[in-house]
Amino acid sequence: MRLTLDQAAAVLSAGAARAKSAGIAVCVAVLDDAGHLKAFSRMVGAWLGSVDVAMTKARTSVLFQAETQAIGEVCKPGAEAAGLERSNGGLVTFAGGIPLLSSDGALIGAVGVSGGRVAEDFEIARAAAGALQT
Amino acid sequence: MRLTLDQAAAVLSAGAARAKSAGIAVCVAVLDDAGHLKAFSRMVGAWLGSVDVAMTKARTSVLFQAETQAIGEVCKPGAEAAGLERSNGGLVTFAGGIPLLSSDGALIGAVGVSGGRVAEDFEIARAAAGALQT
Amino acid sequence: MRLTLDQAAAVLSAGAARAKSAGIAVCVAVLDDAGHLKAFSRMVGAWLGSVDVAMTKARTSVLFQAETQAIGEVCKPGAEAAGLERSNGGLVTFAGGIPLLSSDGALIGAVGVSGGRVAEDFEIARAAAGALQT
Amino acid sequence: MRLTLDQAAAVLSAGAARAKSAGIAVCVAVLDDAGHLKAFSRMVGAWLGSVDVAMTKARTSVLFQAETQAIGEVCKPGAEAAGLERSNGGLVTFAGGIPLLSSDGALIGAVGVSGGRVAEDFEIARAAAGALQT
Numbered sequence: 001m002r003l004t005l006d007q008a009a010a011v012l013s014a015g016a017a018r019a020k021s022a023g024i025a026v027c028v029a030v031l032d033d034a035g036h037l038k039a040f041s042r043m044v045g046a047w048l049g050s051v052d053v054a055m056t057k058a059r060t061s062v063l064f065q066a067e068t069q070a071i072g073e074v075c076k077p078g079a080e081a082a083g084l085e086r087s088n089g090g091l092v093t094f095a096g097g098i099p100l101l102s103s104d105g106a107l108i109g110a111v112g113v114s115g116g117r118v119a120e121d122f123e124i125a126r127a128a129a130g131a132l133q134t
Numbered sequence: 135m136r137l138t139l140d141q142a143a144a145v146l147s148a149g150a151a152r153a154k155s156a157g158i159a160v161c162v163a164v165l166d167d168a169g170h171l172k173a174f175s176r177m178v179g180a181w182l183g184s185v186d187v188a189m190t191k192a193r194t195s196v197l198f199q200a201e202t203q204a205i206g207e208v209c210k211p212g213a214e215a216a217g218l219e220r221s222n223g224g225l226v227t228f229a230g231g232i233p234l235l236s237s238d239g240a241l242i243g244a245v246g247v248s249g250g251r252v253a254e255d256f257e258i259a260r261a262a263a264g265a266l267q268t
Numbered sequence: 269m270r271l272t273l274d275q276a277a278a279v280l281s282a283g284a285a286r287a288k289s290a291g292i293a294v295c296v297a298v299l300d301d302a303g304h305l306k307a308f309s310r311m312v313g314a315w316l317g318s319v320d321v322a323m324t325k326a327r328t329s330v331l332f333q334a335e336t337q338a339i340g341e342v343c344k345p346g347a348e349a350a351g352l353e354r355s356n357g358g359l360v361t362f363a364g365g366i367p368l369l370s371s372d373g374a375l376i377g378a379v380g381v382s383g384g385r386v387a388e389d390f391e392i393a394r395a396a397a398g399a400l401q402t
Numbered sequence: 403m404r405l406t407l408d409q410a411a412a413v414l415s416a417g418a419a420r421a422k423s424a425g426i427a428v429c430v431a432v433l434d435d436a437g438h439l440k441a442f443s444r445m446v447g448a449w450l451g452s453v454d455v456a457m458t459k460a461r462t463s464v465l466f467q468a469e470t471q472a473i474g475e476v477c478k479p480g481a482e483a484a485g486l487e488r489s490n491g492g493l494v495t496f497a498g499g500i501p502l503l504s505s506d507g508a509l510i511g512a513v514g515v516s517g518g519r520v521a522e523d524f525e526i527a528r529a530a531a532g533a534l535q536t
């Protein structure tokens with residue numbers, strides 16, 4: 001199953017709506033299951049630095065098929081894969097990247113959010129991912 | 135005046151509608167007046183190579199405040215700025231990138247389209263840029 | 269349909285066999301339909317520079333769903349997309365990259381060959397691509 | 403002595419067989435003694451992020467002629483070469499990269515494995531390296 005543009009747009013909208021209600025300006029990036037950009041939105045006032053962070057969060061989730069903070073766990077100093085965060089041109093290892101799964105559990109892409117505090121980005125990314133209709 | 139996300143979304147939608155009616159799948163990128171990504175859409179079936187080309191067309195238009203094919207003219211072998219296309223990490227110098235202007239003529243961003251023949255990309259980019267409401 | 273490792277190995281083997289019979293040492297790269305490396309072989313004596321060229325030929329074919337020399341036609345000086353070869357981190361625009369298609373014509377990857385004269389690379393890539401079983 | 407493609411293929415096959423019997427999908431990369439890619443396989447289902455990690459593990463082993471986890475020891479925070487992991491474009495410093503040695507102990511290349519837990523990657527890399535016939 002391939003992610004459609006309508007699906008991606010629904011994910012972006014849900015993320016933006018959640019951010020707005022929290023009074024935060026964010027970037028939201030949606031990638032396909034191979035890590036290529038599918039759709040993207042930057043809200044007025046979002047940090048310019050969040051363009052790259054949102055994309056890299058989503059890319060990190062695609063590359064290792066997990067939420068970014070879970071990848072962060074195995075990369076911690078002393079953890080088994082410490083240093084993994086330098087691979088693939090650099091990963092983001094805190095929350096805000098979430099895989100998008102089809103109804104049968106297959107990876108079809110990922111969403112990445114950046115612009116708020118990490119816990120806020122995570123909530124917004126969850127709202128965004130939850131809007132995926134498959 | 136700053137480009138809003140609603141404005142960018144209207145530009146994307148108009149580009150996608152024009153591409154659809156022409157039976158072409160494209161990528162459309164909207165950048166702000168500083169060349170940072172504002173919004174992006176990739177239609178199902180668009181070439182993966184068009185992600186970069188659409189963004190670079192829009193970036194080229196922002197960097198020199200002109201349509202990409204006009205920049206191509208001054209870069210031609212023998213023309214006065216031959217080689218300019220290698221600056222700024224590489225420009226795209228054929229049609230499909232168009233500046234977005236406010237009602238008083240100030241640059242507020244650019245749109246870039248890639249996915250069809252060059253003449254088609256140009257028509258789609260014009261339709262997209264024409265949907266800007268300022 | 270996803271390219272399997274057995275399919276990719278058959279493509280590599282056919283390419284190496286053809287190169288061997290021609291007395292040439294080559295690199296053969298097989299990528300999936302999103303441009304990620306699937307399988308690769310470098311024969312003894314192949315130029316080290318061919319590692320990158322073979323991969324980039326295959327990547328070019330994936331990005332624009334065409335044989336590399338066809339992309340070269342639209343990139344020629346004076347052609348409509350002159351300069352496209354600088355996009356996507358650099359394309360290879362001479363022969364030796366060929367899309368891999370499923371039996372219903374869908375793109376499932378690409379093969380790239382480098383190591384001989386361009387016409388030789390093309391023949392080897394054709395032999396390699398012809399070994400795909402779908 | 404130069405690593406042949408047959409030798410590299412035997413290393414790849416042994417790695418894939420070991421991974422399969424463990425129910426894991428991995429990438430296996432074989433580099434020559436100069437760090438150039440010789441042969442590569444990605445099993446269906448392997449993380450896309452493992453393409454880079456497998457290659458970088460093998461590259462790390464070539465660059466310092468040691469298993470990756472041994473290099474990790476000298477890079478640890480507080481250890482004598484802390485920060486070495488940022489050299490050479492980035493090293494991988496956990497297990498899964500193993501030098502390939504000729505029968506007289508000379509370095510002829512390295513194998514890198516990524517796709518499972520670190521201990522699994524290590525076992526698979528050992529099985530792969532053990533298949534080298536010199």
